Amino acid sequence: MDDQVPPSQAPGFSQITSEQLEEMKARAREMAIQQTLAQQASTPQVQPQVIYVRRNLTVAELLLVFLISCGIVTGIQWTWNLGANLLPRIEIKVR
Numbered sequence: 001m002d003d004q005v006p007p008s009q010a011p012g013f014s015q016i017t018s019e020q021l022e023e024m025k026a027r028a029r030e031m032a033i034q035q036t037l038a039q040q041a042s043t044p045q046v047q048p049q050v051i052y053v054r055r056n057l058t059v060a061e062l063l064l065v066f067l068i069s070c071g072i073v074t075g076i077q078w079t080w081n082l083g084a085n086l087l088p089r090i091e092i093k094v095r
Contacts, residue, residue, distance in 0.1 A: 057065075
């Protein structure tokens with residue numbers, strides 16, 4: 001334990017300046033970008049295949065479509081009937 005040298009006094013290593021540190025960071029960044037580009041160029045881009053499957057409607061889906069269409073038709077008829085009966089009864093009196 002006594003023969004270990006603290007990191008600040010390690011032999012063969014001089015103090016790194018902030019300019020050298022920034023240069024090392026820039027060099028590492030450039031190398032990482034180059035490696036990423038090389039990996040992307042080496043792996044072929046595979047386009048996903050989209051497969052459409054046609055299937056018949058289930059009984060529940062058929063019932064749902066039937067009920068929705070009946071509701072729409074009935075709602076339109078009810079609205080038309082309400083408008084035809086109620087609108088002629090409205091009077092506007094001018095004083």
